[in-house]
Amino acid sequence: MNRGIISLGTAILIAACALWSCNDDSAGGGLLQWGGGWTPEGKWGADGEFGSDGDADGDGDGDMDGDSDGDSDMDTDIDTDTDIDTDADTDTEAPPDAGEDDGGTDVDAGQALPPNGALPQGVVPEREVLYLSADDSNSQSSPALIRSMIEDPSFGIIPRSEIRIWEFLNYYNFGYEPPDSAVPLAVTQQFRPYDMAEGLYALQIGVQGRHITEAQRRPVNVTFILDNSGSMQGQSIALLKATCRAIAASLREGDRASMVTWNSSQTIVLDSLAVSGPDDPALLAAIDGLSANGSTDLHSGLVVGYDLAFANYLEGGLNRAVLISDGGANVGITDEEIIAEAAAGAEGEQVYLVGVGVGTGSYYNDLLMDTVTDVGKGASVFVDSADEAHKMFEDRFLSTMEVTALDVQVEMTLPPYFTMNQYFGEEYSDDPEEVEPQHLAPYDAMIYQQLIKTSEPDAVYADYTIDLKVTYTDALTGEPGEASTSSTLQALVDTPCDELRKGDSIVVYAQTLGFVDLLLEEGDSAGAIEECQNGLAIVQGSAAELGDADLDEIAGLLETYCGKLACSEAMIYSCQGEYYECQSACYDSEDYEACLSDCTGPFCSCVDGLGCDPSTFSECEGFEA
Numbered sequence: 001m002n003r004g005i006i007s008l009g010t011a012i013l014i015a016a017c018a019l020w021s022c023n024d025d026s027a028g029g030g031l032l033q034w035g036g037g038w039t040p041e042g043k044w045g046a047d048g049e050f051g052s053d054g055d056a057d058g059d060g061d062g063d064m065d066g067d068s069d070g071d072s073d074m075d076t077d078i079d080t081d082t083d084i085d086t087d088a089d090t091d092t093e094a095p096p097d098a099g100e101d102d103g104g105t106d107v108d109a110g111q112a113l114p115p116n117g118a119l120p121q122g123v124v125p126e127r128e129v130l131y132l133s134a135d136d137s138n139s140q141s142s143p144a145l146i147r148s149m150i151e152d153p154s155f156g157i158i159p160r161s162e163i164r165i166w167e168f169l170n171y172y173n174f175g176y177e178p179p180d181s182a183v184p185l186a187v188t189q190q191f192r193p194y195d196m197a198e199g200l201y202a203l204q205i206g207v208q209g210r211h212i213t214e215a216q217r218r219p220v221n222v223t224f225i226l227d228n229s230g231s232m233q234g235q236s237i238a239l240l241k242a243t244c245r246a247i248a249a250s251l252r253e254g255d256r257a258s259m260v261t262w263n264s265s266q267t268i269v270l271d272s273l274a275v276s277g278p279d280d281p282a283l284l285a286a287i288d289g290l291s292a293n294g295s296t297d298l299h300s301g302l303v304v305g306y307d308l309a310f311a312n313y314l315e316g317g318l319n320r321a322v323l324i325s326d327g328g329a330n331v332g333i334t335d336e337e338i339i340a341e342a343a344a345g346a347e348g349e350q351v352y353l354v355g356v357g358v359g360t361g362s363y364y365n366d367l368l369m370d371t372v373t374d375v376g377k378g379a380s381v382f383v384d385s386a387d388e389a390h391k392m393f394e395d396r397f398l399s400t401m402e403v404t405a406l407d408v409q410v411e412m413t414l415p416p417y418f419t420m421n422q423y424f425g426e427e428y429s430d431d432p433e434e435v436e437p438q439h440l441a442p443y444d445a446m447i448y449q450q451l452i453k454t455s456e457p458d459a460v461y462a463d464y465t466i467d468l469k470v471t472y473t474d475a476l477t478g479e480p481g482e483a484s485t486s487s488t489l490q491a492l493v494d495t496p497c498d499e500l501r502k503g504d505s506i507v508v509y510a511q512t513l514g515f516v517d518l519l520l521e522e523g524d525s526a527g528a529i530e531e532c533q534n535g536l537a538i539v540q541g542s543a544a545e546l547g548d549a550d551l552d553e554i555a556g557l558l559e560t561y562c563g564k565l566a567c568s569e570a571m572i573y574s575c576q577g578e579y580y581e582c583q584s585a586c587y588d589s590e591d592y593e594a595c596l597s598d599c600t601g602p603f604c605s606c607v608d609g610l611g612c613d614p615s616t617f618s619e620c621e622g623f624e625a
Contacts, residue, residue, distance in 0.1 A: 032462045033493075040504040127413050128430070130412050131412075131429055133426050134169070138441045139166075145361055148384040160518065169503060178209070181210050184209065184472060188205070189206075190495065190497040190499055194451060197457060202451055203450050203452055204450075207410065210404055214398070219314060219317040223257075223305055223306075223320070224259040225305035227298075227324060228293070231296070232292035232325075237290065241290060242390075246389040246393035253276055254274075255275040260301065261290065262298065263295060306351065320351065320352055323369075327365030327368040352403070354400065356381055356383055364382065379441075406473040407472060409437040411469040413465075413466070413467040415465060417454045417459070419454075423450045439475075462490035467486040468485050469482060502546060502551065505539050505542040508539060513561070516565065536555065543555050567607065576603075578602070579619075600620070605625070
């Protein structure tokens with residue numbers, strides 16, 4: 001999968017006010033009417049992955065033309081011709097002239113024309129058509145990793161490089177209605193003004209997977225590929241075991257389990273064990289017997305693991321390789337090829353990868369799992385506690401392990417004069433070949449959130465439509481399918497939008513963390529704390545209005561982080577200097593440890609005196625005020 005935005009789509013934008021009166025509510029059913037109420041509060045200031053717009057031209061937009069206007073031509077305006085005005089002809093007049101031909105493509109502004117399909121052929125503005133990707137619906141490690149970092153008292157500033165906003169939207173639950181079980185998915189859209197004067201509108205698309213029962217799921221053939229190298233000692237191996245036990249608890253009679261461990265050597269622990277039911281004794285015994293030692297050899301572990309998976313391939317079943325590691329290994333080109341070929345399924349035999357990161361946010365290296373699950377077409381999760389293992393592999397076993405629709409791609413046709421302004425999925429393009437289709441799990445929803453903008457904010461008509469088409473392959477039948485929906489803008493703004501509000505709040509949470517890092521990098525500590533408090537207020541407001549448990553959790557995390565920021569500032573500017581001075585003097589002391597202890601007490605008292613929690617800092621463990 002490509003990271004960030006591939007390209008900005010193009011459209012022919014013709015100035016609407018030159019074609020009809022912007023204030024004429026009689027044309028085309030009238031202008032869009034908005035009676036007020038909640039509007040999105042997302043910042044919309046960065047793409048879905050902080051620090052990258054997804055192209056290589058260095059301008060900050062998502063196209064490859066080298067300018068910063070957001071279209072794909074080489075001029076500096078926002079239309080798609082090559083002159084420097086903002087109309088869609090090739091002369092240099094703006095707006096189009098009233099019929100005097102100067103050699104360009106002229107439009108007669110004297111025509112009184114209604115919007116949409118009533119425009120004569122040749123005058124109808126081309127509607128932008130875009131293809132969207134939100135990543136596989138069960139790619140969701142980033143928010144769990146970030147939560148672990150926030151909850152770790154010794155961890156400092158959240159690095160924006162770890163924030164993948166689309167994974168935040170994947171991780172939390174949305175209340176979209178599932179389709180009838182005969183079809184794998186349903187598509188819904190919700191829409192609200194963001195800034196009508198500027199022509200900005202928020203749009204969230206939800207592609208909801210069908211619900212299936214445990215009895216309906218396919219038989220499972222699971223191959224555990226387990227990192228038991230020396231770096232896995234302690235908490236990491238304990239979490240590996242907790243994850244394996246959670247999967248064992250979700251298996252049923254007739255499922256099969258194999259296991260290979262890898263460090264400096266590879267050991268086949270189980271070879272196609274016929275599971276007797278949940279918590280199979282032989283499987284649990286194999287899990288309990290695991291220990292960590294030796295160096296790391298990911299490549300050989302993958303070779304043996306995938307050989308085992310294909311040797312025991314279950315026709316018509318759910319074939320999964322579960323790779324569990326603390327991320328300490330490096331992944332090479334050959335390893336990616338092994339995983340990609342297995343996911344592609346030569347001769348129809350597909351083994352998808354479930355990548356499970358274990359450990360703590362302060363140690364875990366996210367690069368390994370993010371890389372291998374991109375090519376492995378499966379879930380990416382992070383487990384930092386036994387509770388999270390239970391949540392992901394017992395409560396959410398079907399949505400983590402199963403697939404309901406393959407190669408899901410969304411085609412979005414925007415209203416006249418509208419274009420993409422900001423996108424929070426993984427990638428989009430006006431070329432379907434540029435956007436990699438993704439897989440959707442049962443119970444899961446793919447969330448596509450974006451800001452769209454019109455070049456004619458005073459001429460947004462009520463009967464303009466947003467048209468969606470979703471193509472896919474049914475994972476259970478292998479048959480291709482299509483789902484579509486079309487709604488007028490007025491119908492959309494008149495419809496409740498709780499899912500959009502929740503999505504907006506999740507984006508605010510992720511963006512707040514990213515912007516705090518940016519502001520601190522720029523030396524604006526006060527701005528970072530203010531940014532955190534503003535984000536917290538938005539999430540708290542939505543949590544209270546919606547009564548949503550996920551938003552309650554997010555609000556608690558942001559509150560903790562804002563408090564940690566304040567304490568960090570207190571430590572850095574008020575207390576830390578004296579502590580480090582004292583610590584330096586201890587190097588000349590005969591009893592370094594005793595000297596250092598004498599430094600720690602005043603430091604912790606200083607932090608406590610500023611109203612911060614001393615236990616936030618590892619130096620103050622056991623401190624009593």
